[in-house]
Amino acid sequence: MAKSNQNIKRNRFTNVAGRRVQKVLDTLDSLAKCANKNNYDYDDEDVTKMLKALKEKVKSIELVYTTNSKSTKNTFKF
Incomplete structure (x- = not known):
């Protein structure tokens, strides 16, 4: 069973x-x-901020799966 x-x-x-x-x-x-x-109009700083936020979230998810800790909800703003 x-x-x-x-x-x-x-x-x-x-x-x-x-x-x-x-x-x-x-x-x-x-x-x-x-x-x-x-x-669209954007600059390198905008792209850097977006990619940083995405990478941090992926790292956070990796941590959740490897340590069984709880995920934190992030919000993104320019």
């Missing part, structure tokens, strides 16, 4: 995490469209 419970949890994880990762990837693709200088 314990094994089937593990299978249920595993299946639930792969389904939910798979959808959520795809959603993040799609959102990042959307963000990449903002790089079009014909439509």
